[in-house]
Amino acid sequence: MRPGLRMECADGRRLVLVRETAGRGPVPVLFARQRVTHRGVHYARTGRHVSPLAPLRAERAREYAEFAAPGGAAWRDRWAAHAEAGLRAADAGPLHAGAWRLGPDATGWFVERHWDHLLPHDRDRGHLTWFGYGDPEGDARDLLPLRALSRPGAPRVRAYRRQYREGVLPPVFAWWISGLNVPVVLDGHDRLVAALAEDGRPEVLVLSRAVGAQDVARYSEHLVRAYEERMAALEDGPLRGTRAAGAARRFAGELERVAGSPDRTRAWPFPGGVRAWEEAAAAHVPGWRPDADG
Known part of the structure; x- marks a missing residue:
């Protein structure tokens, strides 16, 4: 059974992240096209992402901080259990048949100096480099938000910044997508901004298919x-x-x-193939023409 939030693909390294809820047709969230040289991926967000998890209340953040020391294994496990239950109940979540893992990065994926690239280089249309190769330094980002990041002074971000200073800020929940070679932010965009705005680093729990x-x-x-x-x-x-x-x-x-390494992300065929993908991209991200041949 196809999950409500899923990757679909067409020939020519064409990808799209689709969100579908009961009673509504599929809505594209993110278009992407891999470079033919396998050095990176071009992406375009549609602005249609909706978190599959319910909003978090400050009371829960403090409750979990009282349960276990924030940042510790027990605290992460409690938040992972919370998120897993929410994803399994979600209409438009990414889970499907098979084994999954939700927890801290076990592979050393996040590079310290790349965090400084995230806020200034967050754009609805951009490029992520995979191996450098002369690409702009700001393209080296280890986390892809699925919506535009809020300003550090936005009201919700200010509230989360207070939680960060109190030491109770909940983690960011991300999903590893192998076709993009990067985790995307499922839930916690404003918490991400809050931690970075406080010159800190967010706790990130990454969802991925488990290796057999x-x-x-x-x-x-x-x-x-x-x-x-x-x-x-x-x-x-x-x-x-x-x-x-x-x-x-x-x-x-x-x-x-x-x-703890993530297994490959499953992708379903995009209905209509290349032509339908091109038409959908033109309708949802008009003017986007990624240079995928370089």
């Missing part, structure tokens, strides 16, 4: 061999125990990153 157990085992084979080789090469002596413990911690971290 067989894939985890296959991807981990070379890590196991490397760990065994490192342990076998350790020399006897007073530092052997310390070095062995360090190797074990490194190995555990590598396995955790593999298990």
